Amino acid sequence: MELRILATPREQQALLDxxxxxxxxxxxxxxxxxxxxxxxRHVVRFTRLGGxxxxxxxVVQSYxxxxxxxxxxxxxxxxxxxxxxxxxxxxxxxxGESLDPILVTRHLQFSLPYRALFARMMRRDTVDRLIDALVxxxxxxxxxxxxxxxxxxxxxxxxxxxxxxxxxxxxxETGELxxxxxxxQRLHDxxxxxxxxxxxxxxxxxxxxxxxxxxxxxxxDQVVERYRTLWAELTEWEAFDVNDRWRIARRVERLNELxxxxxxxxxxxxxxxxxxxxxxxxxxxxxxxxxxxxxxxxDAQENQARRLLNxxxxxxxETDQQGEDEEIxxxxxVLDCFEPVLRTIPPEFRGKLESPxxxxxxxxxxxxxxxRSGYDVGLPEAAQDxxxxxxxxxxxxxxxxxxxxxxxxxxxxxxxxxxxWDELR
Numbered sequence: 001m002e003l004r005i006l007a008t009p010r011e012q013q014a015l016l017d018x019x020x021x022x023x024x025x026x027x028x029x030x031x032x033x034x035x036x037x038x039x040x041r042h043v044v045r046f047t048r049l050g051g052x053x054x055x056x057x058x059v060v061q062s063y064x065x066x067x068x069x070x071x072x073x074x075x076x077x078x079x080x081x082x083x084x085x086x087x088x089x090x091x092x093x094x095x096g097e098s099l100d101p102i103l104v105t106r107h108l109q110f111s112l113p114y115r116a117l118f119a120r121m122m123r124r125d126t127v128d129r130l131i132d133a134l135v136x137x138x139x140x141x142x143x144x145x146x147x148x149x150x151x152x153x154x155x156x157x158x159x160x161x162x163x164x165x166x167x168x169x170x171x172x173e174t175g176e177l178x179x180x181x182x183x184x185q186r187l188h189d190x191x192x193x194x195x196x197x198x199x200x201x202x203x204x205x206x207x208x209x210x211x212x213x214x215x216x217x218x219x220x221d222q223v224v225e226r227y228r229t230l231w232a233e234l235t236e237w238e239a240f241d242v243n244d245r246w247r248i249a250r251r252v253e254r255l256n257e258l259x260x261x262x263x264x265x266x267x268x269x270x271x272x273x274x275x276x277x278x279x280x281x282x283x284x285x286x287x288x289x290x291x292x293x294x295x296x297x298x299d300a301q302e303n304q305a306r307r308l309l310n311x312x313x314x315x316x317x318e319t320d321q322q323g324e325d326e327e328i329x330x331x332x333x334v335l336d337c338f339e340p341v342l343r344t345i346p347p348e349f350r351g352k353l354e355s356p357x358x359x360x361x362x363x364x365x366x367x368x369x370x371x372r373s374g375y376d377v378g379l380p381e382a383a384q385d386x387x388x389x390x391x392x393x394x395x396x397x398x399x400x401x402x403x404x405x406x407x408x409x410x411x412x413x414x415x416x417x418x419x420x421w422d423e424l425r
Contacts, residue, residue: 007086014049053107081169133167149174152196161301295330300356
């Protein structure tokens with residue numbers, strides 16, 4: 001039996017140095033990185049190669065090949081999911097025993113499994129934000145024709161996103177990619193999610209990690225309710241009087257606020273021409289993150305991007321540049337606001353949070369300082385006070401998660417978003 005490594009040339013070279021002739025659970029500690037792991041039916045370990053962290057999952061050949069292909073397809077579709085790096089097959093122990101293949105994925109920086117997030121006792125509103133993030137992920141997958149098959153908190157990673165969370169798919173083993181999902185497939189996926197999440201919440205409650213105000217069953221039911229609300233906003237027809245055409249623009253604006261772009265609108269009028277029915281064709285999520293990246297080169301989560309763009313608009317108004325070309329204003333904002341704040345952060349603190357998240361927190365801190373002081377505290381003063389009183393006391397998330405401060409050649413481009421549920425009700 002010959003060892004076979006299916007991966008990009010760069011990763012192939014690094015992967016050759018690992019002890020593939022040993023069962024994954026027996027690998028020596030010096031090959032491994034201690035990171036929080038979710039619950040898995042398979043052996044999962046983390047290793048560092050060339051300054052990056054990789055997740056290794058031991059699984060049978062058919063599942064390894066299938067999940068690798070699915071994750072690669074999801075990457076091409078710009079779905080928030082871990083990136084598949086390769087499959088190592090043909091493994092054999094020194095005594096000739098065959099070993100299961102290993103699926104290799106790149107670890108998502110600054111991400112955590114849900115149990116690590118709950119380890120410090122999560123409040124009710126924090127649980128709600130996690131559920132929101134998961135619902136958005138499910139809806140995005142369904143729009144693209146992806147049936148998850150085992151949707152759960154355990155198969156999801158979460159990253160902070162300007163006070164909310166962004167959810168990423170981490171296990172596609174049971175997934176199926178279709179041109180379009182039927183209502184039955186979507187509802188079955190949703191029922192699996194409801195049952196799985198209820199069980200996961202009960203486990204957390206039994207371990208003492210769940211706030212007593214959080215009802216596991218009600219929380220799992222909430223997933224279904226919020227999904228239906230979001231799905232209706234994304235796909236259903238809306239009818240109104242022909243004189244209320246402004247509602248067409250408002251429908252598009254609502255979808256943009258949710259982080260989706262609209263490719264086209266299907267507009268139908270009745271025979272008398274008095275009633276208009278509109279259905280949007282939603283093509284992609286990440287509306288704000290793509291705009292911020294285009295204007296500034298800053299790669300941020302959707303909610304972070306929304307906040308930074310709001311600050312950019314405020315900067316344009318304060319400097320009387322509202323009629324100026326937006327690329328010129330954006331460049332000035334980066335030079336006058338964003339970069340000076342980041343230069344305030346000492347090198348030893350830069351692994352605590354992602355740069356866009358730090359800037360968001362500085363803006364929040366500035367607001368609190370100004371309210372307390374009774375006058376507008378400047379951004380430089382707020383940034384320094386934030387470093388001294390807030391940031392230095394935060395855990396170093398990047399170090400805890402085994403990340404690296406280098407800029408990767410291909411940073412994660414998928415950007416989940418936060419749903420303003422109150423506006424949809």
